Amino acid sequence: xxxxxxxxxxxxxxxxxxxxxxxxxxxxxxxxxxxxxxxxxxxxxxxxxxxxxxxxxxxxxxxxxxxxxxxxxxxxxxxxxxxxxxxxxxxxxxxxxxxxxxxxxxxxxxxxxxxxxxxxxxxxxxxxxxxxxxxxxxxxxxxxxxxxxxxxxxxxxxxxxxxxxxxxxxxxxxxxxxxxxxxxxxxxxxxxx
Amino acid sequence: xxxxxxxxxxxxxxxxxxxxxxxxxxxxxxxxxxxxxxxxxxxxxxxxxxxxxxxxxxxxxxxxxxxxxxxxxxxxxxxxxxxxxxxxxxxxxxxxxxxxxxxxxxxxxxxxxxxxxxxxxxxxxxxxxxxxxxxxxxxxxxxxxxxxxxxxxxxxxxxxxxxxxxxxxxxxxxxxxxxxxxxxxxxxxxxxxxx
Numbered sequence: 042x043x044x045x046x047x048x049x050x051x052x053x054x055x056x057x058x059x060x061x062x063x064x065x066x067x068x069x070x071x072x073x074x075x076x077x078x079x080x081x082x083x084x085x086x087x088x089x090x091x092x093x094x095x096x097x098x099x100x101x102x103x104x105x106x107x108x109x110x111x112x113x114x115x116x117x118x119x120x121x122x123x124x125x126x127x128x129x130x131x132x133x134x135x136x137x138x139x140x141x142x143x144x145x146x147x148x149x150x151x152x153x154x155x156x157x158x159x160x161x162x163x164x165x166x167x168x169x170x171x172x173x174x175x176x177x178x179x180x181x182x183x184x185x186x187x188x189x190x191x192x193x194x195x196x197x198x199x200x201x202x203x204x205x206x207x208x209x210x211x212x213x214x215x216x217x218x219x220x221x222x223x224x225x226x227x228x229x230x231x232x233x234x
Numbered sequence: 235x236x237x238x239x240x241x242x243x244x245x246x247x248x249x250x251x252x253x254x255x256x257x258x259x260x261x262x263x264x265x266x267x268x269x270x271x272x273x274x275x276x277x278x279x280x281x282x283x284x285x286x287x288x289x290x291x292x293x294x295x296x297x298x299x300x301x302x303x304x305x306x307x308x309x310x311x312x313x314x315x316x317x318x319x320x321x322x323x324x325x326x327x328x329x330x331x332x333x334x335x336x337x338x339x340x341x342x343x344x345x346x347x348x349x350x351x352x353x354x355x356x357x358x359x360x361x362x363x364x365x366x367x368x369x370x371x372x373x374x375x376x377x378x379x380x381x382x383x384x385x386x387x388x389x390x391x392x393x394x395x396x397x398x399x400x401x402x403x404x405x406x407x408x409x410x411x412x413x414x415x416x417x418x419x420x421x422x423x424x425x426x427x428x429x
Contacts, residue, residue: 073360099252102248104244107245111248114253114256115252117256118259122259126263128271129266132274190360196361206400206401207361212359213359
């Protein structure tokens, strides 16, 4: 597998949310607006990148039998670091993402990539994989968030361009499923072509 | 992955080592961010107090007090101008919100008239419940200038005086709940201070 395809496969071919359908919980819960989707995606990308690098560095040190608890410790540590740093230095972003940052720990994409990729590949490849997968996740969350915000609230990036309310169901939980369903269909089509 | 047999002791040791390193790393980050986080939070509080008590420039005394109903204490910032009570900024909360708890700061003057409200932390649905924020709708502005003594803090649907947000009655009820918790606690605090 070439280096470039490791980086780009996460964006469409193996998009974590829309093709592999991993990490559906944050994808559905956080994406009420495009900004939230983008912020959550980038925070997850950072954690994914750092944990992939560290886990591929440690892959020969960690005994096979206890690899899952070790991975979780590494991931949870990075998530807590991100959480503390955001609260300390970027309070505005920390406010808008609220309790979704700690939830990155239970995002199965991060653990999934650690287990499926980083524990078997070189540090550099794992780094590319982390960035690629993270960007794919960010793209998916951003798309879901934008569509929901546009239809549900008549707004783009928080700026309303219609008077009154949009189709409110898109902001509520069922709308997340509708939008994700349609995006999965579109991505399946893109993958085939 | 090493193929050779690994003893239980080795497993325990390696996991202990990893958690130890993680703990040290976290402790280091915690120490670095402790002061900035505290500064951000106290700045937020001071900012909110200034917003809900527009004409007040003195100092405030912090009191924590249990409300009549509710699981946690409400924080009162009693505002004094030369030992005379000016009013208070009350940090209150509600558990009746649509998504989890939200907390708001409510300002009262010494008669109990609401001087302002400010959202401290809320996760209400964007486009619906988040209209409790005064940047998004005028909902919270209707409280300003009202004295809960002759203004029923209940939405009109339930027989009170508050115009609820369209399609967000739960968030509106929750907001009323938080404000009335603040008001009750403020009255209680005033009484205790006079004794």
